[in-house]
Amino acid sequence: MNTVFQPPSPDAAVYVISVAAELTGLHPQTLRAYERMGLIQPGRTGGGGRRYSHRDIERLRDIADLTRAGIGIEGVRRIMDLELQVDALRARNEELLAELQALRSGLAARAAVQPTNKLPVLHQAVGQSLVVWRRGS
Template sequence: MDETSPIFVISVAAELAGMHPQTLRQYDRLGLVSPSRTAGKSRRYSMRDVVQLREIAQLSSEGVSLEGIRRVLGLEDEVSALRTRVRELEAMLADEMLNRPGRRVFAAGSAGDIVTIKAGTRVRRENALVVWRPLDR
C-alpha cells in the first residue's frame, strides 16, 4: 500500500481531514479533490487525497477562494510533474555519461540551436568586423 491507494470511505476521509462529508462531495463536484470510485460508484479516498483536503482547508482558512485554491493545486501538480521529468532526464544523462564517456560534446550553434561536435574538436568562430558609414548627402 502507498499514499495513492484508495482505502478510505468518505466518512473516514472527512474525519481525517477535519471536514464534513458534504464538503468532500462539494470539492469532488468542483474538481478540487477527485477520489477513486468503486464498482458501485462510492468514493474511496487515498492518504494523498486526505493531505490535499487538509491543504485546501488551510488555504481556505487563509482567505483563498475556491478558484484560487484550484489554481494553486494545479500549479503544485504541474511542479511535481516537472520535478519528476527533471529526475528522469538527469538519470538518462547520467546513464549516457557512464556508457559513453567523452564521446559527445554539445555546443550552441550560431542560431542558438544545439550542435553535437566530436570530442576534442574546437568550434570555429567567425570574427568579422562590420563598419557602417552613413551615405553622404
C-alpha cells in the first residue's frame, strides 16, 4: 500500500513550544509573553500544551524582525493589525473582481441576444426648445 505524504496545512497546530522557539530564534518565555500580549494565539492540546502552526511561526518571525528593527510592541501590534486588514481587503477585492467579470460576461451574452439600451428616445420638432431645470441650493 503506497501512502503519499501530505504536509500539514499552514494553520495546523503541530509544533511544540521548544520547536517553535528554535525555528524562530526566540526564547520559549518570549513566545509565552507574546501570547499574553495577544500577538499570537497558539493552539492547545487536550492537556493544555501549546501547539504552533506554520502560520504562527511566520508571524513570530515577523514580530522578531520588527522588534529587532526597534519597533515597540504596540507598534508591532498595529502593524500586524494593518497587515490583516490589507489581506482581508485584497481578498475582498479579488471576490469583487470575479463578480464583476461574471456580470460582464452575463451582460455580454445578453447583449448579443437583445439590445441593452432601454432609455427613451427624445424627439425634437423644429422650432421647439428643450429646457433642463436644475434646483438651486
